[in-house]
Amino acid sequence: MEDYERNSNSPAHEEDSDVRKGPWTEDEDAILVNFVSIHGDARWNHIARSSGLKRTGKSCRLRWLNYLRPDVRRGNITLEEQFTILKLHSLWGNRWSKIAQYLPGRTDNEIKNYWRTRVQKQAKHLRCDVNSNLFKETMKNVWMPRLVERINAQTPSPTYDQVESMVTDPSQPIDEPSPVEPGFDQFNQNHHCHQQQQQFVPASDVSATSSNSPAETLSDVQGGVVNGSGYDPVGQTGFGGFNDWGCVGGDNMWTDDESFWFLQDQLCNEMTSYSYN
DNA sequence: AATCATATCAACCGCATCGGG
DNA sequence: CCCCGATGCGGTTGATATGAT
Numbered sequence: 001m002e003d004y005e006r007n008s009n010s011p012a013h014e015e016d017s018d019v020r021k022g023p024w025t026e027d028e029d030a031i032l033v034n035f036v037s038i039h040g041d042a043r044w045n046h047i048a049r050s051s052g053l054k055r056t057g058k059s060c061r062l063r064w065l066n067y068l069r070p071d072v073r074r075g076n077i078t079l080e081e082q083f084t085i086l087k088l089h090s091l092w093g094n095r096w097s098k099i100a101q102y103l104p105g106r107t108d109n110e111i112k113n114y115w116r117t118r119v120q121k122q123a124k125h126l127r128c129d130v131n132s133n134l135f136k137e138t139m140k141n142v143w144m145p146r147l148v149e150r151i152n153a154q155t156p157s158p159t160y161d162q163v164e165s166m167v168t169d170p171s172q173p174i175d176e177p178s179p180v181e182p183g184f185d186q187f188n189q190n191h192h193c194h195q196q197q198q199q200f201v202p203a204s205d206v207s208a209t210s211s212n213s214p215a216e217t218l219s220d221v222q223g224g225v226v227n228g229s230g231y232d233p234v235g236q237t238g239f240g241g242f243n244d245w246g247c248v249g250g251d252n253m254w255t256d257d258e259s260f261w262f263l264q265d266q267l268c269n270e271m272t273s274y275s276y277n
Numbered sequence: 278a279a280t281c282a283t284a285t286c287a288a289c290c291g292c293a294t295c296g297g298g
Numbered sequence: 299c300c301c302c303g304a305t306g307c308g309g310t311t312g313a314t315a316t317g318a319t
Contacts, residue, residue, distance in 0.1 A: 023287070023313085045304065057304075062288065097307060112308075113286055121284085 020054040024063055028053055032060055033068055041069075066107045073105030077114055079154065083147045085111055086119075086139050 020028075035051040041064055044057030053060065066072070077085070081103050088099045094115075096108035103111065119139075123130040126138070 021289070043304085056289095058290095058306090059288075061305075066287070094308065108307075109287075116309095117285060 018054050019056060021059070024067075028055070029063070029068055032063060036064055036068075041065075062109075066109050071105050072107065077106075077110075079147055079151045081106065082114075083144060083151070085114065086144055086147070089115065089119075090136060090140065 024032075031051055031053055032047070035047050039047060041061075044061040046057075047053075048055050048057040048060045051060075055063075084102055085099060088095075088102060092098055094112075096112045096115075100106055100108040100111050120130050123132075123135050126135065128134045
């Protein structure tokens, strides 16, 4: 903290010497909340200047969006939220702000942190790239079905489709994504976004009628390559091939299917246990 | 109790995009 | 068109918390 202030007071940057950086104080928070309540959450540079806060507009905006905004949610990521993150990331990649639209109260920063600290860590343990088909297939065929099992255990009886419809808060509007959004066409085909219900409703021709096998359903929905004995480790066809999900070739470190799947299961347990502590 | 390693997350930075002049 | 300021996004950093030894 002090380092930030020392740096910002460097004589070499006299013009920047008034700009505060680093953690926000309670006083600063109070000032910002007060100003936003009066002037609204726009024109951040104006807010930064006229509030007397020695912060940049960007810093004010970030503080408000990620921390001070009244509807921001804190605490453990729920199972439904984990499922949503995995599913939407499989469709859109690192489009954190877009994914955050479907997790009311969660910020893009929080989702990004979750992905980096939890999901990427597991990829690291598996010694595979988080963008590799191997890892995508693992998420799709092991972790996501496991999440569904856990959700079912929490709230008895929902089908896989119902779990999907649980993953968004019905009270929150869902922005209609741009028609040219890469990947959205497929998403929209598979999950009709009903504005009235404000839920994901899987299309009947894809999964709604045969949800007994989550793995199969996910496979169908997302077009992944799955076979009885495992996966296609060098396949290029998983998840629709969106260009921001470029496959990292040659990263399959596993040659022993049995030990691989054993480890998958272990890691899955570890990963899905986070929200139960 | 002390030290080290690892995990978490708030906040920064650079870049892209958008809109007004 | 071009420029410029504002805004938003994704990647990254670094301080702090927590756990392990």
